[in-house]
Structures are given as C-alpha cells and as structure tokens.
Amino acid sequence: MRRLGARGVDMVIRHLEGFRRRTTGETAGRAKLEALLHGPPPVRGRAPLAVLRRLERDVLKYSLSTNHPRFYGFIPSGASFPGMLGDFLASGFNVYSGAWIEAAGPAQIELTVIDWFRRWLGMPATAGGTMVSGGSVANLTALVVAREAMLERSDRRARARTVLYASDQTHSSIERAARVLDFPDNHVRLLPTDDQFRLSVAALEASIRRDRKRGLRPLCVVANGGSTNTGSVDPLPELARLCRHHKVWLHVDAAYGGFAVLTRRGRSALRGIGRADSVTLDPHKWLCVPYEAGCLMVRDRRLLRRAFDVRPEYLQDIRLRKENFNFSDYGIQLTRSWRALKIWLTLQIFGTRRIVASMDRALDLAARTARRLAASPAFEILAPPSLGVICFRYIPEDLRRKSSSRTPVASRSAAEERRLRLVNEQIVRSIQERHWSFLTSTVLNGRYSVRLCILNHRTLWSDILDTLGEIETAGSAASAIV
Ligand SMILES: Cc1ncc(COP(=O)(O)O)c(C=O)c1O
Numbered sequence: 001m002r003r004l005g006a007r008g009v010d011m012v013i014r015h016l017e018g019f020r021r022r023t024t025g026e027t028a029g030r031a032k033l034e035a036l037l038h039g040p041p042p043v044r045g046r047a048p049l050a051v052l053r054r055l056e057r058d059v060l061k062y063s064l065s066t067n068h069p070r071f072y073g074f075i076p077s078g079a080s081f082p083g084m085l086g087d088f089l090a091s092g093f094n095v096y097s098g099a100w101i102e103a104a105g106p107a108q109i110e111l112t113v114i115d116w117f118r119r120w121l122g123m124p125a126t127a128g129g130t131m132v133s134g135g136s137v138a139n140l141t142a143l144v145v146a147r148e149a150m151l152e153r154s155d156r157r158a159r160a161r162t163v164l165y166a167s168d169q170t171h172s173s174i175e176r177a178a179r180v181l182d183f184p185d186n187h188v189r190l191l192p193t194d195d196q197f198r199l200s201v202a203a204l205e206a207s208i209r210r211d212r213k214r215g216l217r218p219l220c221v222v223a224n225g226g227s228t229n230t231g232s233v234d235p236l237p238e239l240a241r242l243c244r245h246h247k248v249w250l251h252v253d254a255a256y257g258g259f260a261v262l263t264r265r266g267r268s269a270l271r272g273i274g275r276a277d278s279v280t281l282d283p284h285k286w287l288c289v290p291y292e293a294g295c296l297m298v299r300d301r302r303l304l305r306r307a308f309d310v311r312p313e314y315l316q317d318i319r320l321r322k323e324n325f326n327f328s329d330y331g332i333q334l335t336r337s338w339r340a341l342k343i344w345l346t347l348q349i350f351g352t353r354r355i356v357a358s359m360d361r362a363l364d365l366a367a368r369t370a371r372r373l374a375a376s377p378a379f380e381i382l383a384p385p386s387l388g389v390i391c392f393r394y395i396p397e398d399l400r401r402k403s404s405s406r407t408p409v410a411s412r413s414a415a416e417e418r419r420l421r422l423v424n425e426q427i428v429r430s431i432q433e434r435h436w437s438f439l440t441s442t443v444l445n446g447r448y449s450v451r452l453c454i455l456n457h458r459t460l461w462s463d464i465l466d467t468l469g470e471i472e473t474a475g476s477a478a479s480a481i482v
Contacts, residue, residue, distance in 0.1 A: 004052070007052055011056060012081075015060075016067075016081065019065065019068050019069055019458065020069055020463070023434075023435040023436055024065055024068045024070060024436070024437065025068070025435060026061055026062055026063075026064075026435060027062055027435075033062060036058050037059065066079075067080075067458065068456075069456055069458040069459045069460065069463045070437040070438065070463045070467055071437070071456065072437065072438065072439045072440075072459075072467070073432075073439050073440035073453070074440055074453070075256060075282075075285050075455070076453055076454075076456050077284060077285065077291070077456070078286065078288040078358065078455060078458070079288065079289060079290035079291075080289070080346060080350075080457075082342070082345045082346045082348075082349040082350065083289035083290050083343070083345065084290055085342075085345060086342030086344070086345040086346070087290060087341075087342050089345075090337055090338040090339075090341045090342070093338075095341075096336070097110065097131075097327055097336040097339075098327055098328035098333070098335055099324075099327075100318065100321075100324035101320075101324065102318075103338070104324075106338045106340070107327060109338075109341060109344050110130075110131060110327060110338070110339075111128075112344070113344050113347075114128060114129045114130070114131075114295070114297070114340075116347070117129065117295060117297055118297060120259070121273055121279055121281075121297060122261075122273065123274045123279070123297060123299055124274075124299065126301065126302075127297055127298060127299050127300070127301060128297070128298060128301025128304060129295055129296050129297040129298060129301070129304070129330075130295070130296055130327055130330040131294070131295050131336075131340050132296060132331060132339075133292040134255070134282055134291070134293070135171070135173060135255025135281075135285075136171075136173035136176065136294075137332070138255065138280035138282070138295060138296040139222075139251070139253055139255070139280050140173070140176075140181070141296045141304075141331055142177075142251045142278040142298075143164070143174075143177050143178065143181055143251070144181065144307050144308075145278060145296075145303055145304055146220040146249035146251060146277065146278065147159070147162065147219060148303070148306060149277075149300075149303045149306070150219055150220075151217070151219070158217055160184070161217040162187060162219040163187045163188075163217065163218050163219060164178055164187060164189065164219060164222065165189045165191060165204055165208065165218065165220070165221045165222070165248075166188070166189070166191070166199075166221070166222040166223075167191050167192070167197075167199040167223075167224060167234065168190045168191065168192055168193055169193050169197050169199075169224055169227040169229050169230065170190060170222055170227070170253065171227070171228050171253055171255065174188075174222050175188060175190075187216070189207055191203050191204055193232070196383075197227060197229065197383060197444070198224075198232050198233070198234050199223060199224070199235070199239070201235055204221065204242065208242075208246050218248045219248065219249060220248060220249040220251055221239060221242075221243055221248055221249070222251045222252075222253055223239050223250065223251070223252045223253070224253055224254075224257075225252040225253060225270055225273055225279065226255075226256040226258065226260065226270075227256070229383070229389075229391070229442050229444065230383035230386055230389055230391055231256065231383075231387035231388060231389030232383070232386050233257065233269045233270055233386065233387070234252075235272075236270065236273055236276070237271060237272035237275070238272075240272050240276065249278070250276045250278075251276065251279070252276040252278070252279045252280070253280045254273060254279050255281065255282035255294065256282065256285055256387070256389075257269070257270065257286075257387040258270070258286075259285075259287050259359065260286065260359060260387050262355065262359060263356055263359050263363060265360075265363055269387060277299045277300075278297060279296075279297040280294070280295070280297075281294070281296075281297065282295070283342075283343050285455065287343060287355065288346050288350070288358070288457065289342045289346050293342060293343060296331075301330075305329050305330055308329060308331055315328075359455075362388050362454050362457070363387070365388075365459060365461060366385040366388045366390055366454045368461065368464075369385065369390055369452065369454065369468070370385040370390055372468065373392050377400040377401070377402075378394060378395055378400070378472055378475065379393070379394060379395065380392060380395055382445075382447055388455045389452070389453050389454075390451070390454070391442060391449040391451045392449065392450055393420055393424045393447065393449055393450055394424055394427055394450065394471060394472070394478075396419070396420075396423055396476075396478075396479035396482075397476075399412075399416055399419070409447075417446075417447065419482060420447075420448070421447075421448040423475060423478045423479055424441070424449070424475075425441070426478035426481075427450065427471055427474040427475050427478055428441045430474045431467075431470055434470070437463075437470055439451065439452055439467070450471065452467075
C-alpha cells in the first residue's frame with residue numbers, strides 16, 4: 001500500500017510540477033481510445049505498478065489539465081494539493097457523511113465550513129447549507145426548497161401554475177432543474193438583459209405582474225452572482241427588494257462568482273447577495289479545491305430540512321439524540337462523501353489571506369488583459385471583464401477602425417459580422433488543437449466571442465501575454481484564408 005500510494009502521490013506531483021513548460025494536455029478520437037482501452041476487466045489481477053503506468057500512458061495522457069496556468073476555457077480550476085489530499089483522506093477513511101452517529105467529527109467540519117461561507121456571504125445566523133457535487137445539483141436543490149417552502153405539497157393545482165424567472169444569461173442547469181422538477185416549459189421565463197448582461201428589474205417586475213394577472217404563481221427568481229458567459233452580476237439589492245415585495249423566492253446562482261465576496265472588488269460587485277433566500281456556491285471553481293465540491297446555502301436552514309425530511313424506520317437510530325445533525329436530512333443524498341474536508345484542509349493550510357490574494361491577482365490579471373485588448377486595434381471587447389471573465393474578438397487588419405472612431409462594439413455590416421465569426425471560430429479551433437493554451441468561445445448578442453476565464457492562482461501575466469500572442473498569430477493566419 002505504501003509503495004503504491006507513494007507512486008500515486010508521485011504521479012500527481014509530477015503532473016503539477018512544470019505545468020508551464022507543457023501543453024494543457026491532449027485529446028484523441030473515439031476509435032483510438034476504444035482500441036486502446038475498451039475490453040472486459042482482467043480475470044486475474046495485474047501488477048499494480050504496471051496498471052498505474054498504463055493509466056498514465058493510455059488514459060491520463062488524453063485529458064486536459066483544467067488547473068494548468070494557460071487553461072482559461074469554460075470555468076478553469078485552481079485545484080491544489082491540500083484539496084487533493086483531502087479527497088484521498090476522505091476516501092481512505094471512507095467517511096460516511098450522512099449521519100452524526102457515523103461521523104460526528106466530519107459533520108462538525110462540514111457545519112464549520114458552511115458557517116464560514118455564511119459569514120462570507122453576509123447571511124443571517126439562521127442560514128445553513130449542504131455540500132453537494134456541484135453548482136448544477138445545488139441549483140436543483142434550491143428549486144426543490146423554494147417550491148416546498150412556498151407551496152403545499154398536496155396543492156397540485158398551484159404547483160402546475162408556478163413560474164420561474166431568470167435571465168437569458170442564466171446557466172443551463174436552471175433549465176435542466178426546471179425540467180427535472182416538471183415545471184411546464186412555458187413557465188420558465190428567460191428575460192432579456194441590459195448592455196452589461198444584467199437582468200432588467202423592470203422587465204422582471206412586468207413579467208411577474210403579467211403572470212399574476214393570468215392566475216399563475218410566480219415562485220422563484222434566479223439571479224446571477226457571476227454569469228458563466230461574462231461574469232455579470234444581476235442587481236441583487238433591487239432583486240431582493242422586488243422578491244420580498246412580491247413574495248417570490250430569490251435564488252442567487254453564484255456558482256462561478258460567489259467566493260469573490262472575499263475580495264473588496266467582489267464584495268462590491270456582489271452587494272446584496274446575503275439577502276437572498278438561497279445561494280449556490282462552487283468551491284471547486286474559485287476555492288482551489290478539486291472536483292466535486294458544490295454548496296447550497298439557504299437563508300432559513302429549517303426550510304432545507306423540511307424540503308427533504310423523510311423518516312424511514314431503518315434510520316430511526318440516527319435520530320436518537322435531538323442535537324445530532326444529520327446531513328442526509330438536508331438534501332437528496334443519503335450516502336454522502338466528505339466533501340467539506342478538502343475545503344477545510346485547503347483553508348487550514350493556506351489561510352484565507354493567501355486565498356484572497358490569489359483571487360485578487362486573478363481579478364488584476366483580467367483587468368490588465370482588458371486594458372491590453374482595449375489598447376490594441378486587433379481586438380474588440382464584447383463584454384467588459386467581470387469577476388475574471390473577459391469576452392472579445394480578433395479583428396482582421398482590413399476591418400480595423402482608427403482608434404479615434406472606435407466605439408466599444410463597432411456596428412458592422414452582415415458580411416463583416418460573418419467574416420469576423422469565421423475568423424474567430426478558426427482562432428479558437430486552432431488554439432484548441434494546438435493545446436498550448438486552452439480557451440473557449442461563446443455568443444453574445446449574436447456575436448461570436450472568444451472568452452477567457454482567469455481564476456487560477458498559477459496564471460501569470462506572462463501566460464496571458466503568451467496566449468494573446470497565440471491568438472494574434474492564429475488571427476492573422478485565419479484572416480489570410482477567410
Ligand atoms: C453560474 C454557474 N452555475 C452553475 C454551474 C454548474 O456548476 P457545476 O458544473 O459545478 O454543476 C456553472 C458551471 O460552470 C456556472 O458557471
């Protein structure tokens with residue numbers, strides 16, 4: 001066990017060391033990987049070290065490092081060693097995190113970690129939460145709690161009339177959750193956003209009033225606390241006021257941006273988040289821990305429990321003492337792994353000061369990137385940097401405007417827009433194929449956009465310059481052929 005464990009640790013450390021000199025990883029086609037890996041399990045066991053060698057050579061090689069300093073795609077990760085160790089120890093001790101009588105110490109650590117989150121968000125002492133796999137499950141859980149809190153379970157008529165409000169920038173997990181919960185498709189309103197991709201409070205209020213008049217039951221508003229597309233934050237204080245007035249549940253999906261409240265800039269951007277009825281957080285995004293770690297916070301933790309409280313006879317022993325806190329009463333999972341450990345270890349070992357400093361550095365890098373892009377005629381910013389996300393496109397030489405006549409997003413003919421799309425698609429494709437950096441794209445107001453998400457504490461300004469250089473090179477090559 002020691003030899004094998006040491007080999008596993010060594011593999012991880014070699015992976016983390018010297019990231020910058022390596023590509024972000026490799027990928028391969030289905031046929032190649034099927035030929036390499038598909039087949040029945042061996043009847044007789046194989047030599048463990050040989051199995052690990054094969055794992056490294058044939059499996060892990062074809063996987064991107066989302067915590068590589070030049071990985072800016074989708075949402076990168078800042079996963080660090082203490083968190084990795086936390087996952088190993090939670091598995092090694094095979095901690096069952098559902099019932100206090102089975103793991104009192106681990107349950108207390110989860111309560112403590114959740115209380116840190118509560119304080120960071122500025123939620124009241126009544127608030128509590130639960131660790132889940134990620135933002136998608138946290139969002140689903142939030143909608144269950146909202147519905148159970150606002151409607152009688154037996155009132156099928158009211159349930160069929162509930163309406164959910166979100167913006168056209170809301171993460172797809174909300175639509176998915178609405179599907180799981182059987183919300184009628186036409187009762188999910190994805191409302192338009194303003195020029196900064198923020199939900200329009202006036203449009204929301206009008207929609208709520210219209211629905212009420214039609215006899216529908218406005219149930220929940222989902223606000224963005226850092227949207228995936230642009231990092232935008234909806235006007236949380238106004239939304240809190242509106243929701244209270246209309247007796248509608250306010251859920252803030254802060255899976256991406258929530259932990260930015262630890263920084264001065266993030267606190268200002270997320271002002272009002274503590275007034276929400278529930279908040280989704282994803283420690284596996286900005287808190288330097290590996291997948292999976294999501295969290296749902298609920299303003300009144302009793303509502304979280306009420307939503308999931310079912311008491312079968314075979315679990316009567318976990319309730320013998322009233323003070324026991326059983327996390328299995330607060331969510332969908334009965335058997336739960338001990339996700340809080342990796343967060344606790346990470347914060348114990350690094351301390352909040354270093355975590356906050358790493359977040360601040362990422363915010364600085366994003367702002368500096370934006371300034372660099374804005375100063376260059378080769379780029380056009382499509383969404384200003386918000387909480388580390390920046391969206392822009394490359395402009396071929398013949399389509400560049402003189403800086404004096406440059407507006408933030410120049411209006412262009414349909415033919416120019418088509419060409420810009422093709423050129424930028426080609427840039428993203430060629431960078432993804434090269435794997436030196438990894439970035440992804442999105443579409444904003446119909447415009448194809450290159451998107452960088454900068455949150456990894458390992459990323460340096462030199463990495464960004466390297467990547468911007470790659471984009472320019474790929475852009476000028478693409479412009480020559482498109
Ligand atoms: C704003 C937002 N909400 C929800 C999610 C879903 O989280 P997860 O992938 O952890 O399920 C994401 C993930 O990117 C996100 O950015």
